[in-house]
Amino acid sequence: MLTVHTVVRDPRHLQILSLAALLVYGFAWLEWEPDHVHATAILGTALVAQLVASRIVDVRFDPRSALISALSLCILLRTTSPWVAGLVAAVTVLSKFLIRSNGRHVFNPSNLGLVAALVLFDDAWVSGGQWGSTAFGAFLFVCVGMLIVYRAERSDVTIAFLGAYAALLLARALYLGDPLTIFVHQLESGALLLFAFLMISDPRTTPDSRAGRILFASAVAAGAYFVAFVLYEPNGLLYSLVVAAPLVRLLDHLLPGRRFEWRLAGTA
Amino acid sequence: MKAIGLLVLALGAFAPSVAQAMCGCMVPIRPKRPRPNQIVAKKILNEASKVILVRNGEQTIMTMSNDVITDYDAFGLVVPVPTVIKKKDVRVVGDQIFARLEKLTNPRVVEKWDPSPCPGLGDIAMAEGARAPSVASGGARRSRAKAADYGVKVEAHYSVGEYDIAILSAKQGAGAKLMKWLNKFHYAVPEEAVPVLQSYIKQNMKFFVAKVDFRKVDRSKKRVFLRPIQVRYETPRFMLPVRLGTVNAAGPQELVAYMLSPKGRIEATNYRTIKMPSGQDLPMYVKNDFENTYKAIFDFHTKKHEMHVLFTEYVGRGTLGIDNYKKTGLGWGSKRLRNPRLFDHFTTTRLHFRYDKHAFPEDLILQETSDIKPFNVRYTVHHPATNTSCPAGKSYLDKLPARRANEAEALASLTGWELGAIRGRVGLPPTKRPGPTPPMKKKVKGKPKKGLWQRIFE
Numbered sequence: 156m157l158t159v160h161t162v163v164r165d166p167r168h169l170q171i172l173s174l175a176a177l178l179v180y181g182f183a184w185l186e187w188e189p190d191h192v193h194a195t196a197i198l199g200t201a202l203v204a205q206l207v208a209s210r211i212v213d214v215r216f217d218p219r220s221a222l223i224s225a226l227s228l229c230i231l232l233r234t235t236s237p238w239v240a241g242l243v244a245a246v247t248v249l250s251k252f253l254i255r256s257n258g259r260h261v262f263n264p265s266n267l268g269l270v271a272a273l274v275l276f277d278d279a280w281v282s283g284g285q286w287g288s289t290a291f292g293a294f295l296f297v298c299v300g301m302l303i304v305y306r307a308e309r310s311d312v313t314i315a316f317l318g319a320y321a322a323l324l325l326a327r328a329l330y331l332g333d334p335l336t337i338f339v340h341q342l343e344s345g346a347l348l349l350f351a352f353l354m355i356s357d358p359r360t361t362p363d364s365r366a367g368r369i370l371f372a373s374a375v376a377a378g379a380y381f382v383a384f385v386l387y388e389p390n391g392l393l394y395s396l397v398v399a400a401p402l403v404r405l406l407d408h409l410l411p412g413r414r415f416e417w418r419l420a421g422t423a
Numbered sequence: 424m425k426a427i428g429l430l431v432l433a434l435g436a437f438a439p440s441v442a443q444a445m446c447g448c449m450v451p452i453r454p455k456r457p458r459p460n461q462i463v464a465k466k467i468l469n470e471a472s473k474v475i476l477v478r479n480g481e482q483t484i485m486t487m488s489n490d491v492i493t494d495y496d497a498f499g500l501v502v503p504v505p506t507v508i509k510k511k512d513v514r515v516v517g518d519q520i521f522a523r524l525e526k527l528t529n530p531r532v533v534e535k536w537d538p539s540p541c542p543g544l545g546d547i548a549m550a551e552g553a554r555a556p557s558v559a560s561g562g563a564r565r566s567r568a569k570a571a572d573y574g575v576k577v578e579a580h581y582s583v584g585e586y587d588i589a590i591l592s593a594k595q596g597a598g599a600k601l602m603k604w605l606n607k608f609h610y611a612v613p614e615e616a617v618p619v620l621q622s623y624i625k626q627n628m629k630f631f632v633a634k635v636d637f638r639k640v641d642r643s644k645k646r647v648f649l650r651p652i653q654v655r656y657e658t659p660r661f662m663l664p665v666r667l668g669t670v671n672a673a674g675p676q677e678l679v680a681y682m683l684s685p686k687g688r689i690e691a692t693n694y695r696t697i698k699m700p701s702g703q704d705l706p707m708y709v710k711n712d713f714e715n716t717y718k719a720i721f722d723f724h725t726k727k728h729e730m731h732v733l734f735t736e737y738v739g740r741g742t743l744g745i746d747n748y749k750k751t752g753l754g755w756g757s758k759r760l761r762n763p764r765l766f767d768h769f770t771t772t773r774l775h776f777r778y779d780k781h782a783f784p785e786d787l788i789l790q791e792t793s794d795i796k797p798f799n800v801r802y803t804v805h806h807p808a809t810n811t812s813c814p815a816g817k818s819y820l821d822k823l824p825a826r827r828a829n830e831a832e833a834l835a836s837l838t839g840w841e842l843g844a845i846r847g848r849v850g851l852p853p854t855k856r857p858g859p860t861p862p863m864k865k866k867v868k869g870k871p872k873k874g875l876w877q878r879i880f881e
Contacts, residue, residue: 185695185697186697186698280793282692282696284691284693285695286695287728330625331625333618333622337784337785340693387660387661389692389790
């Protein structure tokens with residue numbers, strides 16, 4: 156039964172609220188250009204796709220995960236075409252039902268949707284700089300993010316990822332003799348913090364064991380560094396996570412742990 | 424030299440004192456009847472460095488505008504580039520392209536004339552407006568320089584007018600050899616530049632050195648115009664180096680970058696890029712001093728964001744024309760380009776920002792988006808109707824103070840100027856008429872007065 160207690164305890168509700176707040180912050184304060192048609196296309200298609208797919212596989216319709224994916228797409232996906240927006244939302248939600256292994260979906264849905272958009276469509280991009288980089292914004296992100304991952308018991312993935320990525324950036328700065336202002340500026344990226352706290356931390360697409368998660372997070376950090384500073388492509392974080400996702404199955408096989416289920420924090 | 428990505432090294436012990444200069448000439452035009460008229464700002468970029476970046480696949484063509492005032496007879500430009508440059512990849516071009524781009528993309532004021540509210544009477548006010556094409560003057564006297572033997576193996580060494588260009592081969596351009604080479608030939612490398620150059624060297628960037636001999640340049644006028652250098656290279660790395668530009672600087676630098684892409688608008692991925700606020704109705708008097716007004720708008724918004732953002736001032740697709748596209752470097756090396764619409768799918772983006780090493784510690788990393796929505800900074804001023812001697816005219820005149828008040832507020836929120844002073848200039852009392860004890864209000868500054876929901880849904 157849905158009570159205030161259950162609403163507050165489920166980390167997905169906190170995530171939905173946080174994503175909605177970030178969306179409002181972006182349009183109201185960061186001067187993103189609002190596009191209501193796109194937002195409608197994304198939200199509508201995501202929920203319809205979830206409904207239809209749930210009926211086909213005969214499971215209860217639960218809009219929460221679709222909402223999280225849709226809000227993430229509203230924040231990150233940029234395109235001039237509402238058709239592309241809707242199509243990406245459909246791919247995002249359906250990937251959970253169609254690409255599965257060992258009883259669960261393989262890819263973080265919005266991550267796969269964004270990479271599919273970038274690879275398949277000319278008319279899609281992600282504006283990595285849309286958050287700017289101010290210390291205050293970063294601080295806020297960290298506080299809210301820590302709350303969410305703590306609730307979802309996945310703070311180890313986030314911390315391991317940020318630690319590994321920061322170590323690589325620091326090593327690069329020291330090797331090049333760059334001032335540490337560059338290192339700090341690279342860490343103050345809203346896109347990086349959003350990815351760390353609200354994407355890679357997805358408990359359903361990360362390894363079951365702590366050791367597995369730390370290895371996974373480090374691999375994603377290394378991959379992201381490679382894409383950004385060797386291939387010189389933007390959006391290294393997204394590509395790296397998509398490529399690393401199939402590794403989760405392997406890591407679970409080598410380092411088994413207790414599988415995560417969406418249960419209320421603090422209950423059995 | 425306030426040129427991005429370039430390092431100016433004086434031949435001598437001291438760095439040159441430099442400043443920017445640009446000449447513009449205004450030609451007033453009086454149209455015969457009232458119709459919307461555009462006043463394009465001019466001379467707002469005198470203090471800014473200018474660069475053109477064309478991105479086509481993995482090819483980048485960079486054109487750097489160089490304006491210098493200096494006492495030294497010679498100095499050198501050191502240009503970092505991601506790959507080895509061959510002689511055929513560097514050339515000197517005419518400087519008209521910058522003036523043309525500026526004229527096309529500058530912010531503007533649109534004049535509109537209110538129709539007469541009285542039926543049957545036309546408005547007989549004469550329209551007055553000024554169009555201001557800027558004409559960059561100056562140019563270097565052509566003469567040949569002797570190729571000097573620096574004792575370093577260079578891939579190519581040739582002179583074009585005032586430039587003596589040495590392109591360092593891959594081996595010599597990398598590593599500590601560059602520093603040795605520069606020091607050997609008495610280029611005084613400022614201390615602050617050394618770590619930046621070292622960083623670029625470690626990132627496998629290459630260099631070419633363009634030595635400028637002022638004795639080959641027309642120094643009869645105080646301001647000297649050097650012709651722009653254009654260089655092309657292939658690399659997946661789409662970036663704009665700004666770090667070297669902060670080395671010589673006493674304070675923040677200003678930069679205008681014109682960027683072309685076949686995909687659409689270009690933005691930075693490691694800094695926020697936002698559009699300059701545009702579209703407001705402003706008080707009439709602004710049109711007579713639009714340059715200073717826009718400078719104030721730019722200054723105010725730069726301060727508001729603490730110099731952490733880049734402003735997009737123009738986005739336009741297919742607006743340059745084949746001649747201008749070719750001057751940016753497109754079609755370089757092609758014999759004859761018959762199709763005048765060959766490059767019309769290219770979108771021009773103008774980015775304008777102020778920077779220093781604190782606000783912009785890293786070089787800009789750029790990306791092409793597929794956004795081709797046209798954008799241009801423009802504001803509107805409204806000439807009131809003059810024939811108002813009818814009942815409808817009275818009601819029209821009664822509404823004018825409220826419109827002037829809105830225009831004054833819009834100007835105050837754009838520029839940070841004191842609202843009372845603006846209201847005074849448009850003939851309104853400095854404060855609003857006192858009603859029944861209005862609450863204390865803060866002066867209008869900072870963000871425009873929009874509620875939260877307005878900001879989301881507008």
